[in-house]
Amino acid sequence: MTVDVEDYYHVSAFEKQFSRDDWDKLPQRVEHNTYRLLDLFDTHNCKSTFFVLGAVGERYPKLLRDIHQRGHEVASHGYAHRRATTQSRDEFKNDVERSKKHLEDTIGGEVIGYRAPSFSIDESNEWAFEVLHELGFLYSSSTYPVKHDLYGTPHWPRFKHDRPEGIIEIPVPTLKMAGKQIPIGGGGYFRLYPTVIAHKLVDKYLSTEQQPYSFYFHPWEIDPDQPRVEDAPFKSKFRHYLNLSKMEGRLATLLDRYHWSTMKNVYKIT
Structure with missing residues (x-):
């Protein structure tokens, strides 16, 4: 189980409606949610990996500590929710390094996982994996092997694998049906599919692929x-x-x- 901890105004779909300068002036919902x-x-009785946006962690340090103290894994979602595909290598490194340092300083522990905003690591910026390795991350969950207008690496591996840069990549789950890779990892697709269908897709994945299943969503998704x-x-x-x-x-x-647990436990990352 994974949660991308960001507020409604951070999402990539609304990046033209909200600038970084607007954030502090807007109603804040992420802490409560x-x-x-x-x-x-x-x-x-669920333990989860919380991929926390650095900007959220800086604003709500107690929330960070509470996530950690309640037995969940704290991981990085970068700092300012800028898609990796829109940044230079140096910009990406500065963004992720700032997030990692703050998260670790706040919880007093190591942060080993990272997820790029909008799954924005692809063929155009594979150097991002080198940066993550340099910064001391052990794993990433930053790719979604589907076709989508905002993201997608449909030709990349579908399951946990070792990258040549020295980091483990854990893609969001997909199910092969009728020659296509169907997104089944959560988010808006989970809200779109009828509940019965969503469960059947997960069951089919578990029975046919014999791989762990991971799910992602955001705090704003429970906030109508x-x-x-x-x-x-x-x-x-x-x-x-x-x-x-x-x-x-x-x-x-x-x-x-x-049965749910954190990414580092389910995928045995140490």
Whole structure:
């Protein structure tokens, strides 16, 4: 189980509506929503990896410490939610290094995992894996082997693998059906699929692939009362707001149906 800890205004789909200068002026929702998730996970005996945005960690250090003290894994989501594909190598290194240092200083422990915003490591910036290795990360979960207008590495490996740069990559799960790779790893797809279908896809993946399954989502996905971004494109609004009111209940069912733990435990990363 993984959570990308960011607020509604951080998402790539709304990057044209909100600038970095706007962030501190906006209603803040991520702290409250993340605590709701921590309580939900406690209720269902679930341990998770929280990929925390550095900007969120700096604003809410107590939240970071509470995630860690409640037995979850703290990992990095970078600092400012800039897609890796929009940064130079030096910019990427500075962004990720700032996040990692703050997270580690705050929890008093090592941060070994990283996830790029919007799964934005692909053929154009494989050097990002070299940077992650240089900074001391052991694993990344930054690729999604599907076709998507914002991300996707459909020809890359679908399962955990060792990268030549010296880091482990754990892609978001996909299921092969009718010659295509179907996204089944969570996020907006989980809110789009009917619950019964979503469960059947996970069951099929587990039975046919014999690989661990990982799920991702965001704290804003359990928050149907978040501020609306009216001037965003229709497609972005549809993806973002679809079935938010149903997400918490669907998530609770998912937590009960399977056994969950952190990425470093499930994938045995030490």
